[in-house]
Amino acid sequence: MTLYRAAVHVIPRRGLLDPQGKAVADALRTLGFQGVLSARVGRHVVLELEAADERAAEQSVRQMCERLLANPVTEDFEVASLEAAGEPAGRR
Amino acid sequence: MKFGIVTFPGSNCDYDAYHAVVDGLGADAEYLWHKDHDLKGVDVVVLPGGFSYGDYLRAGAIARFSPVMREVVAHAERGGKVLAICNGFQIACESGLLPGALLRNAELKFVCAMTRLRVENAETPFTRGYERGQIVRIPIAHGEGRYTADDETIRRLEGNGRVVFRYVGTTGEPDAAANVNGSMRNIAGILSEGGNVLGMMPHPERAVDPLLGSGDGLALFESLLERVAA
Numbered sequence: 246m247t248l249y250r251a252a253v254h255v256i257p258r259r260g261l262l263d264p265q266g267k268a269v270a271d272a273l274r275t276l277g278f279q280g281v282l283s284a285r286v287g288r289h290v291v292l293e294l295e296a297a298d299e300r301a302a303e304q305s306v307r308q309m310c311e312r313l314l315a316n317p318v319t320e321d322f323e324v325a326s327l328e329a330a331g332e333p334a335g336r337r
Numbered sequence: 338m339k340f341g342i343v344t345f346p347g348s349n350c351d352y353d354a355y356h357a358v359v360d361g362l363g364a365d366a367e368y369l370w371h372k373d374h375d376l377k378g379v380d381v382v383v384l385p386g387g388f389s390y391g392d393y394l395r396a397g398a399i400a401r402f403s404p405v406m407r408e409v410v411a412h413a414e415r416g417g418k419v420l421a422i423c424n425g426f427q428i429a430c431e432s433g434l435l436p437g438a439l440l441r442n443a444e445l446k447f448v449c450a451m452t453r454l455r456v457e458n459a460e461t462p463f464t465r466g467y468e469r470g471q472i473v474r475i476p477i478a479h480g481e482g483r484y485t486a487d488d489e490t491i492r493r494l495e496g497n498g499r500v501v502f503r504y505v506g507t508t509g510e511p512d513a514a515a516n517v518n519g520s521m522r523n524i525a526g527i528l529s530e531g532g533n534v535l536g537m538m539p540h541p542e543r544a545v546d547p548l549l550g551s552g553d554g555l556a557l558f559e560s561l562l563e564r565v566a567a
Contacts, residue, residue, distance in 0.1 A: 261485065264445050316395055318438040319485055
């Protein structure tokens with residue numbers, strides 16, 4: 246088994262009202278960032294996991310997103326990064 | 338006829354639900370702990386309001402994996418009644434008992450207020466004590482109650498009489514001003530496809546005594562009693 250670090254973005258689905266994102270965009274424009282067209286506020290989850298190989302790790306992370314980390318009704322997710330971080334501690 | 342009221346870590350309306358059932362309705366109730374693996378033979382399960390597991394990740398997302406929820410889902414699949422209020426509604430959506438999701442209120446504020454609801458369907462086991470079109474006063478207290486679902490789901494809910502309660506104004510119409518949390522179609526409460534699970538953001542258990550502002554919620558509990566006794 247190899248230790249992996251993964252980062253996942255969970256974002257409100259485009260087209261659905263995201264009042265938090267709208268408030269942030271409004272605030273940015275108030276600050277003078279007139280170029281801001283929109284903002285969406287989501288969640289960034291950093292995971293450490295053990296898996297046989299990178300493919301298995303990615304598959305596992307995707308399942309985590311589908312089953313818990315994102316709500317399939319209202320949110321999209323993307324695996325932002327996935328990299329090996331060496332052998333799991335204590336198992337050398 | 339016995340009600341089972343589930344207590345999750347962070348539930349805060351379980352005592353209110355118990356009070357409504359035992360003191361308001363005069364029926365038996367039992368608390369069910371989130372780690373329980375059986376429902377102690379109850380006829381109706383109440384998923385009460387609160388902030389189960391601190392609403393971490395998303396409201397209801399973690400409670401869904403409590404041991405007791407496996408039994409609650411099995412109970413619902415057998416046709417057993419489930420009354421899911423506020424955080425309970427969020428849990429019911431997360432666990433797939435009801436379609437859709439409850440998102441952050443459109444105005445981004447936690448709203449604690451009396452609301453007017455119009456009873457859209459009085460032929461459910463939960464609403465037989467009301468009349469269709471009746472306006473009832475029942476309070477809300479939530480930050481994430483904006484009912485959202487895809488177009489197809491909304492069409493099915495509307496077409497099959499599964500929108501049970503809607504937020505309405507003083508005119509009795511579901512206008513934008515009455516839509517306290519920005520829910521699609523002013524939806525305040527929906528029924529499962531099988532008709533045995535009701536999810537609603539307003540708190541009928543907090544409206545069982547005129548002394549506390551409204552007694553309009555009591556008829557909902559009475560409806561269940563008639564149904565099970567019949």
